[in-house]
Amino acid sequence: MSKSASLQIEKRVWQNLEDYIEVSAPRFIVAVSGGPDSMALLYTFHKLNVDSIVAHINYGKRAEESEKDAELVEQMAYEWGFDCHSVKVDPEEADNKNFQQWARKVRYEVFRSLAEEYDADGIALAHHEDDQVETILQKLFRGSGLESWSAMDIWDGELFRPLLETGREEIMKYCVQQAIPYRIDKSNLSSEFARNFLRNEWLERLDQHFPGWKENVKRLPAQAELFSTALDWISNQITDDRDCLDRDQFISLEPELAQALILKKMKEVHPGIELNRDALSEIDKLQELQTGKAIQLTENYEILRDRERFKIVYNRPDALKLLELKQDELENHPFSLDNLVFEIGSCEDPDFENALYLDIDKLEWPLTLRNWKSGDAFQPLGMEGHQKVSDHLTNRKVSASEKNSALVIVSFDETICAIIFPPIENRRPPGTIAESVKCDHTTDRCLIIK
Structure with a gap:
């Protein structure tokens, strides 16, 4: 490799910095x-x-x-003028899990922590063209659908891969020409792991039998992008303004297309999520699903039928279960939760159309804010008798797909003093209070929810 050819790598890296990184003097981990x-x-x-x-x-x-690897990195970082953080982790912590997955999780946690500490603009990785091809092949062999055949990006807003258009052979020649020291991890010569198996036993033979196969593989992400564009169009046709899928149109789709559409909708919330074949096969049962019933796809995702619509429901693992509201704390500092504000204030000029007002002297403090549960009941403002929370939500036209997001405020004596509706644009007021805590001419101060 000539010196001018060798410098092509440096020019390519510099060009990628110019093309993708908006900061004029970026800092990287x-x-x-x-x-x-x-x-x-x-x-x-x-x-x-x-x-x-x-x-x-x-x-x-x-x-x-491993110690020699660390010594080399630390030494060359010092010689080339870089600060170096060498972090040693205990492989026993993998605890019989997939070591490769555990190791990836650990290293990205370290990288992101350092990026935050040093206010870095991104994390630079040495993924190259051959890694790109291997990644696509792994997705193919693992049975990922066409919509998942995406490639790595040079820059995704966090991870910067300036060598992604450079092949492994060119990098090796560059190291020789520039006398760059490096170490070979001999464990990479073992085919125990999937990527090593591809690299060590498949790829060279493919070069012999199918010249140009790498270029063909690299074109697959473009096909995946076309499929994704088609899925977007279909999704827009059968999705309403509440992000629900029209039931009749959805069940008319071919099973594979329906599965791909559901996975795409889920990835809009969690880009890295995957569904196994068993979970995807559950989608075929939607045609027989009754209103108000749901099928479980993952621990946190389910598809709920709401009359003539399907709703993909994400139940956050950190969903609110129990939260205590204390009067003395609210007197000094309003409390915010998502789009709601809880505060104690005067009842003068109340805005009943946009807020709830609860007489603080009629409340048994502390209050508990929690998800409603089956069997909960209260006496809504203006009613003589009690009503189940589930029935009240139905009467207030809260759909089945939204009901799980409703909250209740429970006083210390365990009576429900208010229901907080799921957040919906232009829904006013944000809930219903109980008859027992309404404000009257004697009310001085209120718990205000807006």
Whole structure:
């Protein structure tokens, strides 16, 4: 490799900085393992004077070899003028889980923590063209649908991969030409892990039998993008303003298309989520689903039938279960929850159309804010008898898909003094209070919910 050809890598990295990073003098956390790819990336950042902090993860899986990896990274970081954080983790913490997945989770936690500490503009990774191809192949072989055949991006707003258009062979030649030291992780020569199996036993043979196959694989993400665009169009046709799917149109879709559409809608909330085949097969049962019933897709996702619509419901693992409201605390500081504000104030000029007013002297403090549950009942304002919370929500035209998001305020004597409706644009007021806590001519101060 000539010197001018070698410098093409540096020009490519610089061009990617110019094209993708808006900050004029960006700072990066650079992930460096000690292998040729990451050492080449670090060296180019050194040559280009890119402000960087080196991050090295020592998993301790290879005893003395792991220590030598860390020593090399620390030494070269020092010589090239970079601060270096070498973090040692205990592989026993993987606790018989998939080690590769655990290791990935650990290192990204470290990278993100350092990025926050140093106010970095991104995390630089040494993924290259061959990694890109291997990633797409793994998705193919694992049975991921067409919509999942996406490729890695050079810049996704957090992760920067300036070598993504550079092949492994070109990087190796660059290391030799520039005398960049590196270490080879011998565990990569083992085909125990899926990516190593592809790299060690498949790819060279494919080059022999199918010249140009890599270019064909790299075109697959473009096909996936076309499919995604078509899914967007279908979704827009059968989704209403409440983000519900029209039942008749949805069940008319081919099963594979229906499954892809549901997965796409879920990924709009959680981009990295995956559904196994068993979960996807549950979607076929929607045709027989009765109103108010749901099928469970994952621990946190379900599809609920609401009359002539289907609603994908995400039940947050951190959903509100129990929250205490104390009078003395609210006297000094209003409390906010999502789009609601709880405060204690005067009852002069009340805005009943947009807020709830509860007489604080008629409340048994402290109050508890929680999700409503089956069997809950209260006496709504203006009614003589009690009514179930579920019935009240139905009467107030809260759909079945929204009901799970409703809250109740419970006084210390365990009576429900208000219901808070799910947040819907232009819904006023935000709930219903109980008859027992309404304001009258004797009321001085109120708990105001707006």
